[in-house]
Amino acid sequence: MSASRSSLEQKPAPVEAAAWTVADAADYYRVDAWSDDFFVVNESGHMAVQPFGEPSLAIDMLDVLAELRERGIRFPCLVRFQDVLRARVRRLNEAFIDAIAEAGYDSVYHTVYPIKVNQLHEVVEEVLDAGKPYGLGLECGSRAELVATLAHLESDETLLLCNGVKDRAMIALILSSQRIGKNVIPIMEKYGEFEELIRLAEEAEQQTQFGVRIRLRTSGAGKWADSGGYQSKFGISLPELMRVVDALKASDSGHRLALLHFHLGSQISEIPQLRQAARELAHIYAELIGLGLPVRYIDVGGGLGVNYTDASEEGGIRYSLMEYANAVVYAIKDVCDERGVPHPVLVSESGRAITAHHSVLVVEALDAYRKNSAEHAPPLAKDAHRIAHNLDEILSWLTATEAGATTVDKVIEAYHDVVDIQDEAATMFSMGYLSLEQNATIERMYWSSCAAVLAHLRALDPEHAPPEVQQLEELLVDQYLVDFSIFQSVLDHWAIQQPFPIVPLDRLDERPTRRGMLVDLTCDSDGKISQYVSADEDKKFLHLHTLNRGEAYPIGFFLMGAYQDIMGDAHNLFGRVNEVHVYGDAEEEGNFWIEKVIPGAKVQDMLAQVQYFPNDLQRRMQEQVKQKIDAGDIRPKRGMEILDQYRAAFAEETYLLNTRAPRREEE
Numbered sequence: 195m196s197a198s199r200s201s202l203e204q205k206p207a208p209v210e211a212a213a214w215t216v217a218d219a220a221d222y223y224r225v226d227a228w229s230d231d232f233f234v235v236n237e238s239g240h241m242a243v244q245p246f247g248e249p250s251l252a253i254d255m256l257d258v259l260a261e262l263r264e265r266g267i268r269f270p271c272l273v274r275f276q277d278v279l280r281a282r283v284r285r286l287n288e289a290f291i292d293a294i295a296e297a298g299y300d301s302v303y304h305t306v307y308p309i310k311v312n313q314l315h316e317v318v319e320e321v322l323d324a325g326k327p328y329g330l331g332l333e334c335g336s337r338a339e340l341v342a343t344l345a346h347l348e349s350d351e352t353l354l355l356c357n358g359v360k361d362r363a364m365i366a367l368i369l370s371s372q373r374i375g376k377n378v379i380p381i382m383e384k385y386g387e388f389e390e391l392i393r394l395a396e397e398a399e400q401q402t403q404f405g406v407r408i409r410l411r412t413s414g415a416g417k418w419a420d421s422g423g424y425q426s427k428f429g430i431s432l433p434e435l436m437r438v439v440d441a442l443k444a445s446d447s448g449h450r451l452a453l454l455h456f457h458l459g460s461q462i463s464e465i466p467q468l469r470q471a472a473r474e475l476a477h478i479y480a481e482l483i484g485l486g487l488p489v490r491y492i493d494v495g496g497g498l499g500v501n502y503t504d505a506s507e508e509g510g511i512r513y514s515l516m517e518y519a520n521a522v523v524y525a526i527k528d529v530c531d532e533r534g535v536p537h538p539v540l541v542s543e544s545g546r547a548i549t550a551h552h553s554v555l556v557v558e559a560l561d562a563y564r565k566n567s568a569e570h571a572p573p574l575a576k577d578a579h580r581i582a583h584n585l586d587e588i589l590s591w592l593t594a595t596e597a598g599a600t601t602v603d604k605v606i607e608a609y610h611d612v613v614d615i616q617d618e619a620a621t622m623f624s625m626g627y628l629s630l631e632q633n634a635t636i637e638r639m640y641w642s643s644c645a646a647v648l649a650h651l652r653a654l655d656p657e658h659a660p661p662e663v664q665q666l667e668e669l670l671v672d673q674y675l676v677d678f679s680i681f682q683s684v685l686d687h688w689a690i691q692q693p694f695p696i697v698p699l700d701r702l703d704e705r706p707t708r709r710g711m712l713v714d715l716t717c718d719s720d721g722k723i724s725q726y727v728s729a730d731e732d733k734k735f736l737h738l739h740t741l742n743r744g745e746a747y748p749i750g751f752f753l754m755g756a757y758q759d760i761m762g763d764a765h766n767l768f769g770r771v772n773e774v775h776v777y778g779d780a781e782e783e784g785n786f787w788i789e790k791v792i793p794g795a796k797v798q799d800m801l802a803q804v805q806y807f808p809n810d811l812q813r814r815m816q817e818q819v820k821q822k823i824d825a826g827d828i829r830p831k832r833g834m835e836i837l838d839q840y841r842a843a844f845a846e847e848t849y850l851l852n853t854r855a856p857r858r859e860e861e
């Protein structure tokens with residue numbers, strides 16, 4: 195929409211603006227590095243989704259937003275593309291099918307989906323449905339997850355793996371599910387758990403199957419390295435495994451060690467590590483087969499990586515899905531062939547790789563705060579304070595001097611003077627020697643001077659920028675106030691500095707001229723995005739567009755499907771955002787239809803979580819208003835209106851109603 199508008203309204207476009215294309219936008223926001231062909235910048239300068247991971251069908255995200263607005267759904271809104279979820283399941287399974295065929299591997303592969311990555315019922319159902327042709331199963335890690343997953347095992351063959359520490363009641367429930375013929379495998383994290391399982395099985399007079407998580411020598415790397423290796427808090431050591439073997443052989447009661455498991459942690463960064471762990475486990479498997487234990491499955495855990503940024507960046511994933519599948523299949527096949535044992539059924543617990551791509555958090559910029567916005571300020575009054583005149587002199591020199599017509603040293607000297615004056619002004623103000631108005635004038639000139647210094651330094655020596663350049667760049671970044679809570683929706687950014695791709699959904703055919711930082715609604719200095727995915731050297735800010743009056747500026751947070759919305763907390767009581775599920779369909783207008791809308795948290799929902807309830811709060815409020823009426827401070831009618839207003843707020847959404855059009859900034 196902006197494209198057509200600006201081409202109508204604008205006189206000949208400036209040369210610089212004309213040079214910016216949608217390809218530049220795709221490159222700047224690194225779309226190809228993280229989208230895995232599910233997202234592109236289209237010809238209109240909008241972000242578009244390719245729900246099937248190929249160009250044959252694309253959905254313009256602005257069409258989706260238009261329909262959401264029409265239906266009265268507000269932002270922030272989590273938009274789930276269910277087809278992307280299905281495509282991820284297919285890609286993962288097809289990769290293993292291909293690897294198995296190419297290697298001549300003599301067994302099959304199953305994905306089990308660990309629901310902790312995204313427990314939303316619709317996500318689990320969609321993954322199960324897409325995985326049906328491949329015999330996809332589930333993994334649970336807690337009592338609540340066990341209860342949720344048990345009811346979703348349609349076929350008796352469908353695997354359910356139960357990780358995590360389990361108490362007696364959970365083990366008993368697992369045994370009962372085995373009793374009704376379900377393929378449920380509790381994975382022993384500790385030796386004591388194994389003893390409990392056997393004891394309860396004997397009590398129930400039934401045979402049981404189980405798996406063990408092995409504490410391998412190989413460990414993972416990166417942010418989640420502690421999930422594997424000797425130091426891991428999970429798993430059974432080799433001496434304990436031998437005790438399990440001895441106990442099984444001694445009892446001769448038909449209990450079965452069916453599965454061996456390791457988990458290296460999320461975002462495995464290197465294939466050799468995975469290969470080594472798989473080989474290590476395959477040797478253990480071969481030994482156990484040799485000892486007469488009919489182990490059936492090898493489960494290589496999760497950790498299949500997803501690129502949120504360029505693969506070459508820290509934490510980047512430098513292997514493909516195909517390489518991952520080949521590494522697992524060949525490592526295990528080679529060991530089994532060497533040792534002359536049958537090929538086990540392969541299992542992986544890939545969570546992030548299935549769910550990350552399918553959801554996009556759409557937020558709106560409410561306002562942009564620019565520090566040096568008052569560039570066309572009136573000239574300084576004659577009777578202004580001495581230090582204001584000093585600063586004005588420097589500012590005039592900075593603005594009158596042409597770019598490149600001075601030296602770096604002179605500009606730096608001017609900058610230091612500017613900083614000194616600003617410090618002096620702050621001291622004088624705090625001692626009462628400067629009026630508020632005088633101080634405001636100095637602050638305005640300070641920001642203008644900083645901007646001018648930066649412009650000079652950039653022009654003078656772009657190659658060898660002095661440290662002041664970075665300082666100033668950080669100082670002068672615009673703040674974009676955005677309607678969301680980082681603690682609710684982008685928790686990993688706050689907790690482990692995970693960068694997420696963030697892209698304006700509109701105006702991508704227009705050069706983003708402002709350097710911005712996104713700040714959220716929470717009253718917390720951590721409530722900001724401090725690392726971005728872009729082609730810039732410095733990732734502490736992102737190039738964005740100037741906000742236009744009356745025009746929304748929607749921004750997409752991509753790859754939000756794994757872990758984020760599930761872990762969100764109740765910081766400032768914002769709660770879950772609105773959510774919609776979109777399907778791609780070439781027969782529909784705009785190539786999509788919206789299947790489902792899940793409303794976000796209401797004020798009363800969030801309050802109930804912390805034990806505030808409408809009746810009590812309203813009674814208290816009523817009491818206060820009544821006192822004011824009785825005292826004659828307000829008319830009864832007005833008092834009742836205030837109470838109605840208070841009551842209505844309980845059913846309202848926790849996020850903001852963006853009635854306020856974004857402010858046009860001074861150019």
Ligand SMILES: *Cc1c(COP(=O)(O)O)cnc(C)c1O
Pocket residue numbers: 308310311357457459460461495496497498543544545546547
């Ligand atoms: C978290 C977890 C997974 C999922 O890992 P991803 O990196 O999301 O694939 C798999 N297995 C276990 C045991 C886990 O704890």
